[in-house]
Amino acid sequence: MIIKRKEFLQIGSLATASLMVPQFLRAFERPLMVPPGNKVLVVIQFSGGNDGLNTVIPIQNDIYYNARPRLGILKDKALPLTGEVGLNPALKAFKGLFDQGDMAILNSVGYPNPDRSHFRSMDIWHSASNSNEYVNTGWIGRYLDARCKGCDRPTQAVEIDDIVSLALKGENNNGLAFKDPRKLYSISNEKYFKDINADHHSGDETTDYLYKTLGDTLSSADYIYQQSKLHPTAEPYPGTTLGKDLKIIASLILSDINTKIYYVSLGSFDTHVNQENQQKKLFTELNDAVQAFTTDLKKNNRFEDVLMMTFSEFGRRVTQNASGGTDHGTANNMFFISGGLKEKGLLNPMPDLSDLDDGDLKHKVDFKDVYATVLNKWLNADDKMILGKQYSYLDFI
Amino acid sequence: MQVSNRLKNQHLLWRAAFGPVAEDAANLDGLSQKEIWEMLLKTSYKKPGKIESASYMLDGLRKELQDIGQIQKLSPEQKKTMLQQSRVDINNLNLQWMTEMISSKAQFREKMSFFWHGHFACRGINIFHQQQLLDIVRNNAFGKFGDLLREVSKSPSMLRFLNNQQNRKQRPNENFAREVMELFTMGRGNYTENDVKEAARAFTGWGFNLQGEFVFRNNQHDDGSKTFLGKTGNFNGDDIIDILLEQKQTAIYITNKIYRYFVNEKLDEKRADWLANRFYKNEYDIKKLMEDIFTSDWFYDEKNIGSKIKSPVDLLVGIRRLLPMELENTAVQLLLQRALGQILFYPPNVASWPGGKSWIDSSTLMLRLIIPQMITANEAINIRPKTDDDIMMGQMAEERVNLQKKTNFGSKYSAAVVDWQLPVKIFENVSRENLLPKISETVLQTKTKVGSNLLAKYLNNESRENYIKSAIVYLMSTPEYQLC
Numbered sequence: 001m002i003i004k005r006k007e008f009l010q011i012g013s014l015a016t017a018s019l020m021v022p023q024f025l026r027a028f029e030r031p032l033m034v035p036p037g038n039k040v041l042v043v044i045q046f047s048g049g050n051d052g053l054n055t056v057i058p059i060q061n062d063i064y065y066n067a068r069p070r071l072g073i074l075k076d077k078a079l080p081l082t083g084e085v086g087l088n089p090a091l092k093a094f095k096g097l098f099d100q101g102d103m104a105i106l107n108s109v110g111y112p113n114p115d116r117s118h119f120r121s122m123d124i125w126h127s128a129s130n131s132n133e134y135v136n137t138g139w140i141g142r143y144l145d146a147r148c149k150g151c152d153r154p155t156q157a158v159e160i161d162d163i164v165s166l167a168l169k170g171e172n173n174n175g176l177a178f179k180d181p182r183k184l185y186s187i188s189n190e191k192y193f194k195d196i197n198a199d200h201h202s203g204d205e206t207t208d209y210l211y212k213t214l215g216d217t218l219s220s221a222d223y224i225y226q227q228s229k230l231h232p233t234a235e236p237y238p239g240t241t242l243g244k245d246l247k248i249i250a251s252l253i254l255s256d257i258n259t260k261i262y263y264v265s266l267g268s269f270d271t272h273v274n275q276e277n278q279q280k281k282l283f284t285e286l287n288d289a290v291q292a293f294t295t296d297l298k299k300n301n302r303f304e305d306v307l308m309m310t311f312s313e314f315g316r317r318v319t320q321n322a323s324g325g326t327d328h329g330t331a332n333n334m335f336f337i338s339g340g341l342k343e344k345g346l347l348n349p350m351p352d353l354s355d356l357d358d359g360d361l362k363h364k365v366d367f368k369d370v371y372a373t374v375l376n377k378w379l380n381a382d383d384k385m386i387l388g389k390q391y392s393y394l395d396f397i
Numbered sequence: 398m399q400v401s402n403r404l405k406n407q408h409l410l411w412r413a414a415f416g417p418v419a420e421d422a423a424n425l426d427g428l429s430q431k432e433i434w435e436m437l438l439k440t441s442y443k444k445p446g447k448i449e450s451a452s453y454m455l456d457g458l459r460k461e462l463q464d465i466g467q468i469q470k471l472s473p474e475q476k477k478t479m480l481q482q483s484r485v486d487i488n489n490l491n492l493q494w495m496t497e498m499i500s501s502k503a504q505f506r507e508k509m510s511f512f513w514h515g516h517f518a519c520r521g522i523n524i525f526h527q528q529q530l531l532d533i534v535r536n537n538a539f540g541k542f543g544d545l546l547r548e549v550s551k552s553p554s555m556l557r558f559l560n561n562q563q564n565r566k567q568r569p570n571e572n573f574a575r576e577v578m579e580l581f582t583m584g585r586g587n588y589t590e591n592d593v594k595e596a597a598r599a600f601t602g603w604g605f606n607l608q609g610e611f612v613f614r615n616n617q618h619d620d621g622s623k624t625f626l627g628k629t630g631n632f633n634g635d636d637i638i639d640i641l642l643e644q645k646q647t648a649i650y651i652t653n654k655i656y657r658y659f660v661n662e663k664l665d666e667k668r669a670d671w672l673a674n675r676f677y678k679n680e681y682d683i684k685k686l687m688e689d690i691f692t693s694d695w696f697y698d699e700k701n702i703g704s705k706i707k708s709p710v711d712l713l714v715g716i717r718r719l720l721p722m723e724l725e726n727t728a729v730q731l732l733l734q735r736a737l738g739q740i741l742f743y744p745p746n747v748a749s750w751p752g753g754k755s756w757i758d759s760s761t762l763m764l765r766l767i768i769p770q771m772i773t774a775n776e777a778i779n780i781r782p783k784t785d786d787d788i789m790m791g792q793m794a795e796e797r798v799n800l801q802k803k804t805n806f807g808s809k810y811s812a813a814v815v816d817w818q819l820p821v822k823i824f825e826n827v828s829r830e831n832l833l834p835k836i837s838e839t840v841l842q843t844k845t846k847v848g849s850n851l852l853a854k855y856l857n858n859e860s861r862e863n864y865i866k867s868a869i870v871y872l873m874s875t876p877e878y879q880l881c
Contacts, residue, residue: 119520119745119746120746123745123746132575134746134747134748136748136751136755154759162736162760163735163736163738163760163761164758164759164760164761166745169755169758174758174759175758176758176759176760177758177759177760178760187763187767188763192855192871192874193766195851195854196847196851196875196876199847199848199851200845200876201845202845203843203844203845204700204703204704204843204844204845206704206705206706206754206880207703207843207844207845207876207877207880209754209757210706210757210762210876210877210879210880211876213757213758213759213762213876214762214766214876216759217759217762217763220759322473323473
């Protein structure tokens with residue numbers, strides 16, 4: 001028996017009643033713009049271990065050039081930030097943001113006893129745990145747990161992806177993942193799922209948990225889809241994956257959705273071979289997407305309320321390998337981009353290449369300090385409860 | 398509510414096996430739980446054959462290489478090819494084992510092996526190590542826990558994963574010693590940091606050679622005196638394992654974990670204590686422990702039935718047992734495992750899959766709900782997981798391309814062809830008015846079930862056969878079906 005799923009489910013047309021309300025009428029329902037001050041965080045994950053030293057480049061450092069005779073980015077190729085520091089040539093828009101005071105760079109971020117396995121180190125970054133403990137929840141998920149007691153929709157944190165990352169999984173609340181609001185909506189708009197959800201009353205605890213997740217997903221999908229259509233951005237975005245992802249995020253930020261955290265990934269930065277081309281390709285995608293995104297936010301006066309933060313599970317070794325690449329390393333740099341930064345430019349010294357740990361950079365800032373800062377100062381959340389410990393705050397926001 | 402005999406039997410089959418299989422499902426009303434349990438034991442008794450998926454190419458290469466030095470001489474391209482082949486072979490190992498879970502008669506053995514596969518969570522990129530560890534687990538799945546623990550601890554896979562190759566006299570690496578206690582035997586809080594240090598010293602010298610054999614390197618072993626869990630002596634690794642097995646806490650920890658996995662996530666301490674005492678007295682005989690559980694009355698209490706969230710592998714295997722099918726592209730199962738959060742041989746870390754509610758978020762739940770329809774309606778599956786770890790990195794990109802290629806064929810690409818004959822036959826003697834309740838009772842283990850009035854709106858009434866088919870698929874597309 002071959003049944004087309006759509007017929008099988010007797011799916012309603014997408015043009016349901018709520019969608020047929022003309023756009024101009026919907027605009028009257030809500031204020032056009034969220035009042036300023038609704039702070040939003042956008043996390044961009046560089047998957048695979050981005051090579052930080054070829055991202056923010058020590059252009060006057062002989063140790064760097066000696067360790068990387070083939071891979072080192074020459075001073076006159078790098079985009080100069082200061083006399084000592086240059087930026088990867090593919091990150092032109094980032095240089096512009098740096099020069100305008102809309103970007104900060106934090107060097108040597110990491111954690112004690114670094115793990116060089118991708119999945120384990122990513123686990124540590126996502127769960128905000130120490131490298132000798134295993135935690136099944138993520139820092140954003142625990143933010144949701146703290147924030148969302150009794151929330152009716154888990155839309156406070158969303159990931160633009162098909163799968164929810166550990167970072168967004170809490171004990172009782174999870175972030176919501178979708179690649180495209182329309183796709184999410186079309187699945188969740190299946191009449192059958194709405195019917196069984198409405199028909200369920202109360203069973204045992206686990207059944208109720210499943211139905212609660214279903215109900216939340218259905219209402220969130222609907223909500224997000226409506227919101228994403230409310231203020232579709234007019235700005236041109238590149239057609240790359242990250243371009244599309246940031247366009248979706250911009251449309252949601254410009255709506256009045258309650259989302260506080262957006263999460264998106266780019267990769268793979270695992271450049272054991274042929275690093276130059278691979279990193280250039282990914283940075284070009286990043287650069288163009290971020291340029292469109294920041295332009296969009298500025299035009300709509302939201303740039304002060306949005307903080308973009310980049311991270312990778314680790315940096316790479318100082319010395320190049322024999323295959324035109326670099327191997328897994330330790331500490332790395334992070335970018336912070338916003339119109340609302342309190343400290344701009346280079347927040348701390350470049351890594352000391354004369355003081356290495358078995359060929360790897362030593363971390364100077366614990367990444368959990370960054371999380372604590374963002375949670376406390378940007379999202380106004382109880383960082384100590386979420387991270388299980390009081391970490392030091394930084395001053396960039 | 399009176400729990401029917403069928404429900405009890407299915408309960409046993411979901412917990413001690415991978416759920417009812419289409420060809421036997423019709424007979425579940427008449428049998429007793431004891432009969433089914435004995436059948437499960439009988440069919441699992443035979444020693445399993447080793448599942449091997451290493452390709453000829455790698456096998457040949459391994460036989461040529463006699464020592465580590467020769468590996469170093471390989472060119473970077475050769476090493477890369479080896480690594481890639483090993484990944485492909487591990488994927489095949491995954492799929493071959495899944496096939497055993499679906500169609501093997503030795504259901505109890507495979508189910509226990511699946512439990513231990515999670516308990517002794519281990520990632521690695523060496524196909525030989527992985528298939529060897531699986532073999533150890535399947536061979537000892539319901540033997541003595543002590544034997545299983547010792548063999549796993551001496552396997553190259555685990556020694557490598559927990560860095561015991563780097564554990565040397567003067568330069569101890571504590572990873573292995575710590576996890577053996579924290580995750581494999583006693584659990585946190587039952588030993589001190591000093592016990593970890595001392596145990597690590599005892600495990601120095603434990604390693605393996607290129608042939609995948611355990612070796613004890615005397616010159617790397619710290620043969621000084623150690624004090625471990627209150628005992629002092631010139632201990633080696635085997636002594637540490639003996640001392641760990643002497644600890645009642647090991648029996649308690651393992652029993653509690655087994656109770657939570659096989660009976661109910663909510664631990665009944667009195668029952669678990671009783672089980673742990675017997676497990677300890679029976680010298681860690683796993684079969685006797687499982688028999689204590691599956692032949693007790695309380696195992697069939699209403700509160701234990703349908704209380705467990707199926708893991709992704711339980712779910713996928715369970716569907717395929719009730720609905721025999723041909724998959725056009727078996728690798729789609731790897732993609733589903735990944736999207737649902739459980740890839741065999743790739744646990745998230747040594748603490749393994751946390752299980753329970755953590756399986757469920759909006760994305761995984763919606764995918765779980767549409768899988769039965771995707772399969773039966775021959776729809777292409779279009780998921781694009783991100784590449785986020787070393788072992789899968791790059792490889793998923795290839796799979797993505799393959800899937801996209803497939804989807805470009807549009808309607809020509811069918812995900813699966815279900816052989817409906819057996820599942821329809823389950824209900825051949827059921828009267829029309831009992832049909833829906835019977836299907837519902839066969840597919841779902843939960844107390845509350847989707848209402849028949851609601852279902853009636855969706856079911857296909859063209860023929861009895863279509864009615865049964867559509868009822869099974871709709872019932873599988875519910876939150877209730879996620880439970881067993």
